Amino acid sequence: MYFSSDNAGPALPSVMARVNAANTGFALPYGADPIMEEVRAAIRAIFEAPEAVVYLVATGTAANALALACYAQPWQMVFCSQVAHIQEDECNAPEFYSGGAKLCLVDTPDKMTPEGLHARIETEGVRGVHGGERGPVSITQVTERGSVYTVEELNALCAVAKSYDLPVHLDGARFANALVALGCTPAEMTWKAGVDVVSFGGTKNGCLGVEAVVFFDPAKAREFELRRKRGAHLFSKHRFLSAQMAGYLAGGAWLEAAKSANENAAYLVAGLRAAGAEFLHEPQANMVFTRFPRHIHQRLHDAGAAYNMWEPGLESGAPDALLAARLVCDWSITTDQIDLFLSHFA
Amino acid sequence: MYFSSDNAGPALPSVMARVNAANTGFALPYGADPIMEEVRAAIRAIFEAPEAVVYLVATGTAANALALACYAQPWQMVFCSQVAHIQEDECNAPEFYSGGAKLCLVDTPDKMTPEGLHARIETEGVRGVHGGERGPVSITQVTERGSVYTVEELNALCAVAKSYDLPVHLDGARFANALVALGCTPAEMTWKAGVDVVSFGGTKNGCLGVEAVVFFDPAKAREFELRRKRGAHLFSKHRFLSAQMAGYLAGGAWLEAAKSANENAAYLVAGLRAAGAEFLHEPQANMVFTRFPRHIHQRLHDAGAAYNMWEPGLESGAPDALLAARLVCDWSITTDQIDLFLSHFA
Amino acid sequence: MYFSSDNAGPALPSVMARVNAANTGFALPYGADPIMEEVRAAIRAIFEAPEAVVYLVATGTAANALALACYAQPWQMVFCSQVAHIQEDECNAPEFYSGGAKLCLVDTPDKMTPEGLHARIETEGVRGVHGGERGPVSITQVTERGSVYTVEELNALCAVAKSYDLPVHLDGARFANALVALGCTPAEMTWKAGVDVVSFGGTKNGCLGVEAVVFFDPAKAREFELRRKRGAHLFSKHRFLSAQMAGYLAGGAWLEAAKSANENAAYLVAGLRAAGAEFLHEPQANMVFTRFPRHIHQRLHDAGAAYNMWEPGLESGAPDALLAARLVCDWSITTDQIDLFLSHFA
Amino acid sequence: MYFSSDNAGPALPSVMARVNAANTGFALPYGADPIMEEVRAAIRAIFEAPEAVVYLVATGTAANALALACYAQPWQMVFCSQVAHIQEDECNAPEFYSGGAKLCLVDTPDKMTPEGLHARIETEGVRGVHGGERGPVSITQVTERGSVYTVEELNALCAVAKSYDLPVHLDGARFANALVALGCTPAEMTWKAGVDVVSFGGTKNGCLGVEAVVFFDPAKAREFELRRKRGAHLFSKHRFLSAQMAGYLAGGAWLEAAKSANENAAYLVAGLRAAGAEFLHEPQANMVFTRFPRHIHQRLHDAGAAYNMWEPGLESGAPDALLAARLVCDWSITTDQIDLFLSHFA
Structure with missing residues (x-):
């Protein structure tokens, strides 16, 4: 009777099998392993995004903080729900990784509404350099209260962001749970709605510890790689991250x-x-x-x-x-x- | 014929076996798993340090950067060899995690000498607030050039640090290789010589990705835990880090x-x-x-x-x-x- | 008919006279000038705080950000009104100087109430390392909406902070305006109420650009000095800051x-x-x-x-x-x- | 017999006169004062750079740290002499403002040679993400040892930087002393040689506390303004910075x-x-x-x-x-x- 969290259960058999299979011989380190090639192709296919760049890290907080840091300048605001994981459960990691960006909270018990997001954005970035600049919007899907944004809701939130020319991050620590709840495609839940970068969770849904960061704009690749290494999140024996993700995706596991x-x-x-x-x-x-x-x-x-x-x-x-x-x-x-x-x- | 690095080989059978064994049922997350209890006890025993606090992270750079950040104020200098891993191969992670501390390089092709370290320390911290303060000394054992400091050399370097009341960090990414080369005890290679905190490497020597950070001063525990989470290095399914380390240590593997x-x-x-x-x-x-x-x-x-x-x-x-x-x-x-x-x- | 701000007017005659008088011969730089001795003594006397340490910087944002950084760890929360200057008008300087601390906003149109502050603090620091730690409380006196906390209100807010063992910062950009409005003593408005550090404004009330940071706990002195230099806020020709403050205080100007x-x-x-x-x-x-x-x-x-x-x-x-x-x-x-x-x- | 420093002397009569003259009535704050218009025009004329953007800050360290931060990403290296002011006398301000960039020191008792600079750059940026990226070159003119780079030497150093596509910063805390020593034009000493941004010192040569930061690339304007405010270096009563610089430049003072x-x-x-x-x-x-x-x-x-x-x-x-x-x-x-x-x- 363990209902404490989906971060306390075991790994999927397919994940563990692939990790075991990967444990033979030498493999190029730091993401140059052949399994990562396979993962990259699989994620691009899943997202119908052949240009997407894909990286792996080991924790959800790393995925979120690094992804956001690529879009949030230190003098900017990140807009999110007041109950977002990045606000409540990451011990200031987004502030740390961005160099001090500020989280601007949409006052809501759970999901953000387009109106609430619009109102919050509207109050920021209006004081010249004094108040800093508007920055990315971050959406948590599934929310920390167990709710799922519909595709229409995602479209509407992204439309608000785009009306201010702001990028959108999706914290998908429970991406798969949202996806099967909605019955839509990964593309519909992300780039087709207007999402620029996704934290594509693996850990909570059956991996040991791996999350993908998926950028639909390949121009962010180099910066992410440097930030990942500087943040100490680049694995040398990267194949063991790749193998987890490969086993996670294989056969729709x-x-x-x-x-x-x-x-x-x-x-x-x-x-x-x-x-x-x-x-x-x-x-x-x-x-x-x-x-x-x-x-x-x-x-x-x-x-x-x-x-x-x-x-x-x-x-x-x-x-x-x-x-x-x-x-x-x-x-x-x-x-x-x-x-x-x-x-x-x- | 793979001699590129010791970060590209497979994991030890004992490590992988333990990881597989750990993959059953639920376990408390974030380091509260029972295997971590076992690891903590084992490392304390190995180091003959019953008060030591022990943490696990997944990369050597994380171990180094987090350990140093607990000792280096942003306005301080970290003294190390000019070919130290923290200087050459961590993409400014020590600067990032410390909030901008400066690495002060001892000019040497490989190992630092006590004289060289003394001379370097002596030139810093002499300009009041203008030049900042002297901070920790970091020693790489095995060095990045494959050399091993003798116990006498470690004692001498630590003595220099202590003469300035500076803490000492040991980057032991290849701790085990140094230990067996010297034939000394872990205690002799660390706290008995004057080392305050150790990055105790596992990855290069047969783990998938795990390093222990060992503080001989328990007072650093809380700060490390907060820095680790803020740095996004706290694993939810922590048992898989614990299991690696447990399998690594078990039976002297x-x-x-x-x-x-x-x-x-x-x-x-x-x-x-x-x-x-x-x-x-x-x-x-x-x-x-x-x-x-x-x-x-x-x-x-x-x-x-x-x-x-x-x-x-x-x-x-x-x-x-x-x-x-x-x-x-x-x-x-x-x-x-x-x-x-x-x-x-x- | 200029009512835009009190930061756009001229300097007081007494301030300018003292600056002119200071412009002769050589003076020790970086705060070792004799006028600073006089300023230190004057501020200690004004605050009835013979042990207080006193520093000068040139902007209010510098005073606030540096003062807070001495009390807010990067993984902590700073509690303040949602309309505080540090939140609305400092372009993330508090986040920058603290290394990424988070501002936690008390939801209020103007002044914080003890109940509101208590409720806000109560929701933070309850998630172990995940949510970070509670940190300092910052009170703006005069508020950004032109209101003045009574001495009783200050006591009550500080009592809330102290019940959580949290330090208190007072942003006194308009300290003098509040003081004369209340008719109390500087001590009553600060340390007697429980304030630990004050940004004592000069600029808005008749200086060219100078603010004092007053710590009632002398143990913070060294850290502030290092942070001030590292933040590039230490003036070489410091006498011109000292002279402003001396002219500002002289004769009750x-x-x-x-x-x-x-x-x-x-x-x-x-x-x-x-x-x-x-x-x-x-x-x-x-x-x-x-x-x-x-x-x-x-x-x-x-x-x-x-x-x-x-x-x-x-x-x-x-x-x-x-x-x-x-x-x-x-x-x-x-x-x-x-x-x-x-x-x-x- | 005061030879301790040129930061301990009085301000020029022309500077003080202009500051006094500025002290009347209201003026738009934060750099929108009319005197700043005059300063901007004067500096553009002096530099023969009609497109240059010009900002004022109050300390040389602020000018250097902010100027460099606009060019140095946190994962980059800044190349400078081992006796540069930014290395020796700024208490890690460049690291702080850049978010943790690393200073890479050219081993020289005084001036950098093109060969020395080339050799230093050549050793960095060759380890992929592990060692970070090459970043800006910073040249101190006059050097901290009292030497002056000739125009030819500046051209040669900039040519090295440009061969790696790296930007160049000139720390001109003693810009005027170098200029009159060389008898060249400001343009020859800066953008004609290949310099991208200049810290144009005023304080040491007769101001109270003011330095201009001059970007020859107007695209850097917005970022600098945000960084300056975030660094708490934007003056509200900015006219008093403008007046100093105006009085400094007027009539060739x-x-x-x-x-x-x-x-x-x-x-x-x-x-x-x-x-x-x-x-x-x-x-x-x-x-x-x-x-x-x-x-x-x-x-x-x-x-x-x-x-x-x-x-x-x-x-x-x-x-x-x-x-x-x-x-x-x-x-x-x-x-x-x-x-x-x-x-x-x-």
């Missing part, structure tokens, strides 16, 4: 894994709903924010269930007090585990 | 690997010497800087040997022109490969 | 200047009120945010009045449309000018 | 001041030579590095002469021991003072 995670989350949601639980946000991918009585939380904890309390109060309070929790289904969760979890609501 | 690499390098050196080659530096670990005729280089290249030319001229010139090369033996190189390589000298 | 500015602002407010203008914030020092009909704006502009429109619409719209303006009285404004300005309302 | 300083230095050199002193570098502008017996140093110190000892030993040693000193003549030094100084050699 990534889509299967996300489909499984999302379906299990839906199964969990259905069970919770039947048990009378409330939902803070309508679950759309593999994350569930739900509220139910304290005495059930207590029962689950006693039974060894692992998940993050989203509201305090577990330690004391009325047994019927409703407390929120975040439940995340990773690719490896089973319906048996979910059934066991739900059994405590009876 | 790391020492065996380094012993093998060093012995093979010695075997290669003996063969080269017999064939009349010269040596730029006396080989002491697993790196060989040697000079031999261009026509032999040509023959080796035609036969598919891979190594770095250290001097230009391969493309044209007199057949007997002596050209230098760097040959690195990793743990997986075989005497068969070396024999094959040497056969082209006949 | 600074208090007279602020009193004059505040009184003239009050005079302007009275006239505007009589003319039916509205006020966005109740004016408390030398800044007036007021709203009146577009046709009067037009008349004033035609007559050469200079001030910042706070709301757009001057170019077109109904003549009776109410549009906001910011009017600032500097020390040199005259009642004649104000009368002339008000005459256009008739 | 700057050239007269430098001529006087250089002539007095030559007079001092002649006297020293006659008295048997040695010279470490052949004096060419207003700085003199000379060696004479300790007992004369002692006599001078007892008589109140102020200058920097360049070699230790004043406190003890043989009376005849030769010790070096740095003697700097500023514009205000008089032959009487020099005669008095020289009288102690008798």
Whole structure:
């Protein structure tokens, strides 16, 4: 009953198999390995973007911070949701990598609206050099509250950015979960909507630790490579990053894994709903924010269930007090585990 | 015949086995996994340092830059050899992570001498705020030219640093190769000599990508953790870093690997010497800087040997022109490969 | 009729006289000039803080950014109003000087309340290394909307900061204007309330360009000196900064200047009120945010009045449309000018 | 007998007069003052560069660090003499402002030679992303050892830079002293030779604290303005910077001041030579590095002469021991003072 995060589960068999297979003989270091050729081709094909440049790093924060740094000058603003991962969970890495750019937060409990983004952009960049310049827009897909922007919503947000001539970054730590939720193509969710650079997550959906950064504008390639090395994120034995990503993409393993995670989350949601639980946000991918009585939380904890309390109060309070929790289904969760979890609501 | 680098070979069987074994079920992320407990205990035991704090990152540059940043204020100088890895091969990562500290180079073709270090330190920090402050000393062991500081030499360098009350960092990307070359203990090569923090390399000697940063002063723990996350070097699925290091240390695999690499390098050196080659530096670990005729280089290249030319001229010139090369033996190189390589000298 | 800003007026006669007097012979550079001794003693006396360390820089942004950098680690949050000068008008200088600290904004149209500050702090620093650490609180006195925190309010804000063990910075670009508005002592407005470091403004209130940074904790001295030089804010011919500040403080010239500015602002407010203008914030020092009909704006502009429109619409719209303006009285404004300005309302 | 530095003397009468004249009424802040228009036109005329963009800052370190930051990416190398001011006397400001670029030092006791520069550049930028990229060349004119590059030498150094497509910065903290020493035009000493950006010093040669940064490529304007504000170097009451520079340039006051300083230095050199002193570098502008017996140093110190000892030993040693000193003549030094100084050699 492990619902704490999709960053705590195992790697996909296809990923691990490919890593093992890669562990033979010598391979050119620093991204010149042949597996990376294969990964590059695969990602270009997936994104229908034959000119795209593709790089691998090992953490989602590295992907985001490096991608943004290529678009955000130190005197610029990065526009994002106030609950974006880059704002809440990266310990100022975007500020560090950009040399001190400022995150300008769109005031929203979850998804940004085009109107909210427009209003926020409108207030910045109007004071000459005093207030700095407008910079990139960063969109988190799946959001940190488990919501998924529709393709229409992505188009609308990008249109706002483009109306100010601002580049757009997509933090796709849960890219696959969003994709299968929407049933659209990677191209529709990115460059066709107006996205310039994507953090294409692998770690949360079944890799050991690998994320791709995909630039649709090849002109950014050299700068990224220098920033990656300077940030100490260039792997010498790069084949082990390549192999993870190759195993992740091969045969659509990534889509299967996300489909499984999302379906299990839906199964969990259905069970919770039947048990009378409330939902803070309508679950759309593999994350569930739900509220139910304290005495059930207590029962689950006693039974060894692992998940993050989203509201305090577990330690004391009325047994019927409703407390929120975040439940995340990773690719490896089973319906048996979910059934066991739900059994405590009876 | 792959002698290009020890960062291009495969991982040790013990490392890969442990990584595979770790790939089951859920594990707490971000370094709270149980394998990290085991690694911490093992490294403390190896270093005879029960108070040491131990962290894992995935690249040697990350280990160096983060370790140094904990000791180098932005207005300070870091003293190192002019051929140190942090100076030559990290694309300004130390400057980036420290917020702009300056590397002050000791003018030497290879190892720093206590006199040279003293002279360099003496010229800095004498201009009040104008020239900034003296900061940490960084020693590369094995050096980038394949030399190994003796324990006496390390003691003498640290004594110079301590006479100015400066902390000492040891870049041990090839820590194991140095250790087996010296036959001393890890403690003698580090804290007993006066070293404050070590980059304890795993990648070059048989891991996929993992390095430990070992602080002998536990007071640095919190700062490192924050810097690591801010630098985007904190792994969520940290168990896969832990497992590498656990497999690396288990049963002395790391020492065996380094012993093998060093012995093979010695075997290669003996063969080269017999064939009349010269040596730029006396080989002491697993790196060989040697000079031999261009026509032999040509023959080796035609036969598919891979190594770095250290001097230009391969493309044209007199057949007997002596050209230098760097040959690195990793743990997986075989005497068969070396024999094959040497056969082209006949 | 110049009400654009208090940074566009001339220097006080006492300031200019002292600068002229200082222009003779040689003087030790970099702050070792004898006038600086006098300034240091004067500021310590004014603040009743014999241990305080005092430095001069030439711009308010330098004072703020350097003072904050001494208290904000790169992985920390700085708490301030969303309309603070450090947020809106310093082009990311605080982020630059701190190495990438994040400004966390208290959502308020003007002054922070203790409750608002508490709520904001409470949401940060709760995610371990992921979200970074809580850092200093910065209070702007006079606020950018012309309001003045009472001594009680300052005490309450500092108490919130201290309850989290956080240091407090006071951006006193208009320190004198606030002081004479409150009628309290500098000590009451700073260290007695719990402020750790003050940007003590001179420029806006009658200097050419000088601000003092006053640390009540002498332990910060060395770090500030190094940061100041590294930031290129250490003047060689420092006596000309010292002389400005000496002339500013001598005989209470600074208090007279602020009193004059505040009184003239009050005079302007009275006239505007009589003319039916509205006020966005109740004016408390030398800044007036007021709203009146577009046709009067037009008349004033035609007559050469200079001030910042706070709301757009001057170019077109109904003549009776109410549009906001910011009017600032500097020390040199005259009642004649104000009368002339008000005459256009008739 | 004040020969410590040309940063410790008074301001020129023409400078102070203009500052006083500027102190009336209101003026647009932040560089929009009418005097800046005049300064811009004057500097463009002086440099025969009608397209040049011109900015003012208050310190030489600010001019250098900001100018370089516009040309040096964080992952690049800045090439300069190992005794350059940016290396020795700016407390890592160039590293700070550039975001961590590395200074690569040309090993020379004073002036760089084209061969030395070429050799240094040649060793960098050859390691792909590992070693970072080659960046701007910075030339100090007058050097920190009092030497002046001839126009031919400047042309040759710039030609080396241009052969690598690298931009060139000239640190002209003593621009005027070099110019009158050479008898060439400002254009010949800068853009005609291949210089892209100049720190045009005012402070050392008779201003209170002002330096111009002159870009011959107008495309750099916007970036500089943003960097200047972000660095906290944009003055609100900018007219007082403009007025200094206007008074400095008016009627050739700057050239007269430098001529006087250089002539007095030559007079001092002649006297020293006659008295048997040695010279470490052949004096060419207003700085003199000379060696004479300790007992004369002692006599001078007892008589109140102020200058920097360049070699230790004043406190003890043989009376005849030769010790070096740095003697700097500023514009205000008089032959009487020099005669008095020289009288102690008798």
